[in-house]
Amino acid sequence: MATTETEIQPDLAAKLPNELVEEILSAHVRSFDHNPSYQWIQLRHLSRRQRHLIETYFRKFWLPTVSITLYLxxxxxxxxxxxxxxxxxAGNLDTDSTNREESTFLAVFRADQSTVFHDRDTPNPFTPAALARLWREYLAETKPDCGRTASIRFGEGVLNGGLSGGYIFNVAELHGLQFDASDGSEIWFRFRETITSVMRDEFRLRQITLNLVSTASRDMLADWNGV
Incomplete structure (x- = not known):
């Protein structure tokens, strides 16, 4: 018996129950857990529910893997x-679907004195007051893409199987950065805007890399075919 192909109608999703559509979308999103930039930049806009689920996942799973390094x-x-x-x-981020998009995520980070790296023959330069001064200088920088005194590491210990160096590195702005005027040991900033900057840069870098690899592969095949 001859087989026939079944054409999938473009509006098929509109004919399915919304709950089933969301389950299908969720399965698709989970298949890209290894690629957070694609999830955040592309898949987060599939639906309001997927936006909420992805942002919740980033907040609970990825955010604890983030480190901020301040340089002197x-x-x-x-x-x-x-x-x-x-x-x-307004609303609760986990349960309220009405006002969750109006809520602002504030990520709070604290200085880890065990990570201080400085010359052994000099005292620790990172006192609470000195940290506050450094963050004020950070906010005063006029060229965010040149000479930033702070960097972000995302996914450390998780991405690339947890291998050393297997993380996303970025010098994106910490949006809405705040701290105590006399003690810079604790900082907080808007999570959604900051992570969007980091993921957008990573997504673009991946696209550029894929294009370069694709071009190199085509050139290699052309050389082989010409032999």
Missing amino acids: GGHHQIDYKFSSVEWSG
């Missing part, structure tokens, strides 16, 4: 580790 000159640095998440705005 070329020889001194200290890491800030994730502490907690706070939010402002």
